[in-house]
Each structure stands twice: as C-alpha cells, then as structure tokens.
Amino acid sequence: MSQIVTIFATKCNAEKMVNSTDDHIVKRIRNFRKQRLFFTDDFVDIANYKAVSKALERLTVKGTVIRVAKGIYARHKVDPLLGDILPTTEQIAEAIAKRDHARIVPTGAYALNALGLSTQVPMNVVYLTDGTARKIKFGKQSIQFKKTNPKNLAAKGKISSLVIQALKAIGNNKMKEDDHLKIMKILKEEKAEHLNHDIKLAPEWIRRIMKEALN
Numbered sequence: 001m002s003q004i005v006t007i008f009a010t011k012c013n014a015e016k017m018v019n020s021t022d023d024h025i026v027k028r029i030r031n032f033r034k035q036r037l038f039f040t041d042d043f044v045d046i047a048n049y050k051a052v053s054k055a056l057e058r059l060t061v062k063g064t065v066i067r068v069a070k071g072i073y074a075r076h077k078v079d080p081l082l083g084d085i086l087p088t089t090e091q092i093a094e095a096i097a098k099r100d101h102a103r104i105v106p107t108g109a110y111a112l113n114a115l116g117l118s119t120q121v122p123m124n125v126v127y128l129t130d131g132t133a134r135k136i137k138f139g140k141q142s143i144q145f146k147k148t149n150p151k152n153l154a155a156k157g158k159i160s161s162l163v164i165q166a167l168k169a170i171g172n173n174k175m176k177e178d179d180h181l182k183i184m185k186i187l188k189e190e191k192a193e194h195l196n197h198d199i200k201l202a203p204e205w206i207r208r209i210m211k212e213a214l215n
C-alpha cells in the first residue's frame with residue numbers, strides 16, 4: 001500500500017512540475033511583443049533545456065505557440081481570413097542574428113526582391129554573416145547563413161548595403177535601363193554620409209553607380 005502511495009505521490013509531483021514549467025513559460029510569453037520570436041534558450045532559467053523543449057512541444061500542441069523552426073517559436077496569431085500569421089523570413093533572420101550578436105546582410109534574389117528589382121520570392125534565402133554558418137528550415141523554405149569577410153558587413157546604410165548585394169547578383173554590365181533608374185531612385189533615399197562611407201566597400205563598377213546617385 002505504501003508503495004502505491006509513493007508512486008501516486010511521485011506522479012502528482014511530476015505533473016505539478018510539468019504544469020509549473022508550462023505556466024511559467026506562458027506567463028513570460030504573454031509579456032513578449034506579439035510578433036516577437038523566441039528560442040528554447042530564453043527559458044532555461046525556468047527549467048533545464050530538455051524540460052523547456054518538452055514544455056514548448058506541449059504548448060505547440062495546445063496552440064499556445066507556433067513552432068517556426070527547430071528551437072524557434074512565436075506566439076500563435078490567427079487572421080480570420082488568412083489563418084495562422086507566421087513570422088517573415090526577415091524577422092526570423094534578424095531574431096537569430098540578435099540572439100547570436102551577429103551581423104547579417106541578405107544577398108542574391110532576396111536582395112533584389114527586397115529592393116523591388118524582382119518579383120521573385122526565393123524559397124531559399126542566403127544571408128552573409130559574421131556569426132555561425134548554418135541553415136534554418138521552416139516549412140518549405142530555408143535561410144542559409146554564410147560566413148563572410150567582415151568588409152561585406154561593414155556598410156552603415158541598409159539601403160546601400162542591399163544595393164551592393166543586389167548589383168553583385170545582377171552582374172557587371174548586365175543591368176537593364178529600368179533597373180538602373182530604380183536603383184538611382186532607391187539610392188537617393190539613403191543618407192549621404194552612409195552612402196559616402198559604403199561606396200568605399202563596393203567593387204569599382206558598383207562604386208561608379210553609387211557615386212552617380214550622389215551627384
């Protein structure tokens with residue numbers, strides 16, 4: 001009889017610990033901004049990593065949170081027409097960069113799309129970084145972080161940084177006249193001091209285009 005009581009008490013204590021971990025995590029999540037992404041590591045002061053992972057799995061099943069990718073979650077938000085509202089590629093990449101204290105810059109087709117130079121939305125987005133090289137999969141998409149030379153991340157202006165990467169994707173002497181006009185208009189929105197600084201970081205053929213925007 002005493003053994004049965006001990007087993008029952010142990011089971012009750014385990015359930016209390018589980019509920020306590022879940023409750024503490026939910027309480028903290030409610031204080032986050034609605035669009036904020038969070039990671040398993042954000043809760044390791046509440047319980048150990050394995051216990052937190054299990055708790056987030058349970059909260060995902062309940063619909064309290066959405067699992068964006070391995071170890072990455074967001075608060076569950078539903079639009080009456082669109083259904084689940086998931087974080088954007090940019091939000092995911094920036095959240096990872098912030099956590100890792102790393103700098104990132106989008107490249108290739110994503111940089112072109114971000115500037116309105118292409119309507120193609122790439123399924124596999126590539127960022128240059130000074131953080132850890134890795135690949136994050138979410139749904140049918142992925143984000144790849146590629147280690148790069150610090151020079152490629154030294155631009156001060158977000159616009160000029162994107163333009164440099166977009167032009168690299170287009171290639172020297174391959175830009176259409178319409179794209180040239182668009183880039184001139186886009187660069188006019190960059191702060192002059194940022195543009196002056198970032199020109200020095202670009203290849204010579206891109207410098208000529210950027211200097212044109214300053215005149």
